[in-house]
Amino acid sequence: MKIVNLDHMSANPLVPEVQEAIIAAMRGNYGNPSSQHRMGEKASEILENSRESVAGLINAAAPREVVFTSGGTESVNHAVKGLAWANADKGKHIVTSNIEHTSVIRSMRRLKMMGFQVTSIPVDEYGRVSPDDVARAIRDETILVSIMHSNNEIGTIQPIDEIAGITREKKVLFHVDAVDSVGVVPIDVQKLGVDALSFASNPFYGPTGMGGLYVRRGVKIWPLLEGGIQENNKRAGTENLIGIVGMGVAADLAIRDMESRIAHLTMLKQKLLKELPRYIDEYSINSHQQYSLPNLVSVSLKYIEGESIVLMLDDENIAVSTRSACASGSLRASHVLLSIGLSYADAQGTLVITFGADNSEEDIVRFLEALQGTVNTLRKLSPLYKKAV
Amino acid sequence: MYSKTVMDHFRNPRNSGTIEDADGVGEVGNPLCGDIMTMYLDVEDEHIKDIKFQTFGCGAAIAVSSMLTELAKGKSIEEAKKITNKDVAKALEGLPKNKLHCSNLGADALHMAIKDYEDRKAGRKISEPELSEPHEHDHEEKCYCPYCDAEIPEGVTFCKNCQ
Numbered sequence: 001m002k003i004v005n006l007d008h009m010s011a012n013p014l015v016p017e018v019q020e021a022i023i024a025a026m027r028g029n030y031g032n033p034s035s036q037h038r039m040g041e042k043a044s045e046i047l048e049n050s051r052e053s054v055a056g057l058i059n060a061a062a063p064r065e066v067v068f069t070s071g072g073t074e075s076v077n078h079a080v081k082g083l084a085w086a087n088a089d090k091g092k093h094i095v096t097s098n099i100e101h102t103s104v105i106r107s108m109r110r111l112k113m114m115g116f117q118v119t120s121i122p123v124d125e126y127g128r129v130s131p132d133d134v135a136r137a138i139r140d141e142t143i144l145v146s147i148m149h150s151n152n153e154i155g156t157i158q159p160i161d162e163i164a165g166i167t168r169e170k171k172v173l174f175h176v177d178a179v180d181s182v183g184v185v186p187i188d189v190q191k192l193g194v195d196a197l198s199f200a201s202n203p204f205y206g207p208t209g210m211g212g213l214y215v216r217r218g219v220k221i222w223p224l225l226e227g228g229i230q231e232n233n234k235r236a237g238t239e240n241l242i243g244i245v246g247m248g249v250a251a252d253l254a255i256r257d258m259e260s261r262i263a264h265l266t267m268l269k270q271k272l273l274k275e276l277p278r279y280i281d282e283y284s285i286n287s288h289q290q291y292s293l294p295n296l297v298s299v300s301l302k303y304i305e306g307e308s309i310v311l312m313l314d315d316e317n318i319a320v321s322t323r324s325a326c327a328s329g330s331l332r333a334s335h336v337l338l339s340i341g342l343s344y345a346d347a348q349g350t351l352v353i354t355f356g357a358d359n360s361e362e363d364i365v366r367f368l369e370a371l372q373g374t375v376n377t378l379r380k381l382s383p384l385y386k387k388a389v
Numbered sequence: 390m391y392s393k394t395v396m397d398h399f400r401n402p403r404n405s406g407t408i409e410d411a412d413g414v415g416e417v418g419n420p421l422c423g424d425i426m427t428m429y430l431d432v433e434d435e436h437i438k439d440i441k442f443q444t445f446g447c448g449a450a451i452a453v454s455s456m457l458t459e460l461a462k463g464k465s466i467e468e469a470k471k472i473t474n475k476d477v478a479k480a481l482e483g484l485p486k487n488k489l490h491c492s493n494l495g496a497d498a499l500h501m502a503i504k505d506y507e508d509r510k511a512g513r514k515i516s517e518p519e520l521s522e523p524h525e526h527d528h529e530e531k532c533y534c535p536y537c538d539a540e541i542p543e544g545v546t547f548c549k550n551c552q
Contacts (some may be wrong), residue, residue, distance in 0.1 A: 308446065
């Protein structure tokens, strides 16, 4: 039986054009873009064509403002640490939010060990950061603000343009983790006015293991990987042309199909939200109603735990994700869910459902039917479920 | 990730439910870590005539509770006291390393239920625990690292022992 994949955030399939481009690249036996001979020139041309495509996706002013990386995590590490180190002479204070991805949090933790101070701003019950809170947190010694564009667990989208207005006025660098947004919703780095932006290829159906970092011309940043002078001396290492080609094609398709993809995803999301109360009760939807990714639904199911839900749905050939402590191997419930005010128990029973271009309305119905059975079974087992008298 | 036996007990848990007027009840865990187990005992002639469980938790937690009731049912109180978390993990054909703390919880719930039975027998218990009432499931607020079992103090998100 076909598996209904409702966990696209964990792994998106590659669309056929991307697959074919990658296979052609493998067979093409390209040279090294840094070589001086014709083989190298050809490879360099391919590299720069892909860079143009990716730069077009985020409307960077110049393609060389985009650096290819091994994924979102590398981009974030490079941005946060590279910007902090390079600008430490002006100050050592950084502002971020309570719901950032662990790559931002761990990078901040590492910087704290190196003598930087970090202020983390709380969010409201929908996961939104207040630009006023950011403005109040910025001090004379602040050199960097890092806020994510959209959150990977609840889908909430932040008021990035408002925050950028504040950082520009106060002359503080602004990095945005847009890993789950780029290629999914329109991102225009010039319009947003950010200084650095991290993104990854898989959210727009490119290969996993590829990502990008946008750094506005003139912004001082130290490299994360040092060695050769590739990527405009920003990121050493012979380029992964096979992955880069795949990412470039995926970027072109994301530009071409963004509107139709958003329409399709929005339709699926609305169907799920509308039909859910017909199948289950005692649940809550996390995320802002308006400012939210079109492909993500976060639902907290009371009285039951996430991993057990995932396993039971897996038995019905449905793949979803959870953020319970047991499932993630971490020690506590999700910091994101706790930050928006969920109780520990509700946080443990939260599913993250992410759609893709390959999902259909039938998939939603199958999921809801299976979810109903799963929730009933697990609630019967649960000491937290108070039966209505 | 899970053995066949674990998946079997997860999909087909044995002895789930509650016992009205149980002779002993034990509850352990807290939603902080994501596991709560409740064990109900029906004791006759110092033997566990019936045992039931309820669990809020992951696949391992449910499987552990189920296996525990199978190991304990029919045993004498003294024999049941000797059941350890290692016995449960072994009977389940092993658990992933980060799930071994789930087996600790199961054995704890059983031993707490036995202690409750003995307390009541000795007249030490003042009132019935109202477990069907909604009450704040704040037990000890303690959490343990699933990898090295060190205690994690409140507010800490990384295990200092493992780091």
